[in-house]
Amino acid sequence: MLWNDWHPVAARCTLDPARVHCTVLLGVSVRVAIDAAGTIAVDRADGAALCHEERYGLVWACPGTPTRPVLAIAEADEPDRPAIQVGSVGVRAAGPRVIENFLDLGHLGYVHAGYLGDDPHTRVLPYSVDPLPGGGIIATGCKMYQPQASPAATEGFDVDYVYKVERPLTVCLYKSNPLHRDRFDIIYLFVQPVSEETSIAHPLLLCLPDGTTPQALRAFQQIIFMQDKPILENQTPKRLPLGDGIELPIAADKSSVAYRRWLAAIGLTYGVIPPSAKGARAA
Numbered sequence: 001m002l003w004n005d006w007h008p009v010a011a012r013c014t015l016d017p018a019r020v021h022c023t024v025l026l027g028v029s030v031r032v033a034i035d036a037a038g039t040i041a042v043d044r045a046d047g048a049a050l051c052h053e054e055r056y057g058l059v060w061a062c063p064g065t066p067t068r069p070v071l072a073i074a075e076a077d078e079p080d081r082p083a084i085q086v087g088s089v090g091v092r093a094a095g096p097r098v099i100e101n102f103l104d105l106g107h108l109g110y111v112h113a114g115y116l117g118d119d120p121h122t123r124v125l126p127y128s129v130d131p132l133p134g135g136g137i138i139a140t141g142c143k144m145y146q147p148q149a150s151p152a153a154t155e156g157f158d159v160d161y162v163y164k165v166e167r168p169l170t171v172c173l174y175k176s177n178p179l180h181r182d183r184f185d186i187i188y189l190f191v192q193p194v195s196e197e198t199s200i201a202h203p204l205l206l207c208l209p210d211g212t213t214p215q216a217l218r219a220f221q222q223i224i225f226m227q228d229k230p231i232l233e234n235q236t237p238k239r240l241p242l243g244d245g246i247e248l249p250i251a252a253d254k255s256s257v258a259y260r261r262w263l264a265a266i267g268l269t270y271g272v273i274p275p276s277a278k279g280a281r282a283a
C-alpha cells in the first residue's frame with residue numbers, strides 16, 4: 001500500500017546544486033539532486049531512477065509503481081494562499097503515531113499550553129467523526145480556546161477545527177484564521193516513512209498571509225512541532241496498535257479511534273501492530 005504511493009522526500013527550497021540530498025524512504029536509500037537549471041532527479045543508492053513528482057514545493061517519490069496521483073489539494077490553487085514549506089523534522093516514531101498525535105485535541109492545552117490551548121480551557125467538547133467518500137476520515141465541529149492560534153493572532157479566541165485524513169500518512173487541519181474568522185488556515189502534515197519506527201515529518205502551510213509573514217508562520221509551526229517531538233519519541237510501543245482495547249480511549253479520542261479502525265480496515269501493516277498480531281490484545 002505505501003510502496004506504491006507517493007511520499008515527500010525533500011522541499012525544493014532546501015535543495016542545493018552543490019550537494020546531493022540523501023534520505024531514506026521505506027528502508028530504501030534515496031538521493032535527491034538538483035542541477036543549476038533547477039531540474040530535479042531522484043534515484044536509489046544503486047543508481048536506479050525513482051518515480052518522482054513536484055507539487056506544493058515538495059519533491060514526491062514512489063519506490064514502487066504509483067497507483068494514483070500525488071494528493072490533489074484544491075485550496076493550494078487559491079491565489080491568496082501561498083504554500084509555505086516548514087522544513088522537515090526527523091522523528092523517532094512510526095508514521096501513524098505522528099498522524100495520530102496531530103489528530104489529538106486532548107494534548108493541545110498541555111503540550112502546546114500558551115499557544116494552542118491553555119489551562120483551564122483543556123476540556124475537549126464533543127465533535128463528529130465520519131468516513132470520507134474517497135476513503136479516510138473527517139472530524140468536524142471541533143472547538144478549542146487558543147491563546148495564540150497563529151502568529152497572526154492578537155488575542156485568544158475559540159478556534160474551529162476540522163481534521164481530514166485522506167491517506168494513511170497524510171493529515172490536514174482547517175482552523176479559523178484569527179483575522180478572517182469565516183475563513184480557514186490549512187495545515188497539512190505529510191509523513192515520510194523512513195522505517196517502521198522512524199519518520200520525517202513535512203508540514204505544509206496554506207495560510208492566509210494577512211497579519212503575518214512566511215517566516216513567522218514557519219517559525220511558529222517549528223515551535224509547535226518541537227513541542228510534539230519528545231512526546232512522540234517517548235510513546236511506547238513505537239508502532240501504533242490497531243487492536244481495540246490495547247490503549248484505553250476516552251471520548252476525546254474519537255478521531256484517533258476512527259483513524260486506527262480505518263487503518264485496520266484497509267489492512268495497513270507498516271508502522272502499526274495489526275489487530276490480529278499475536279499478543280496484540282494482551283499488550
Ligand SMILES: [Fe+2]
Nearest residue numbers: 101107111228
Ligand atoms: Fe501537538
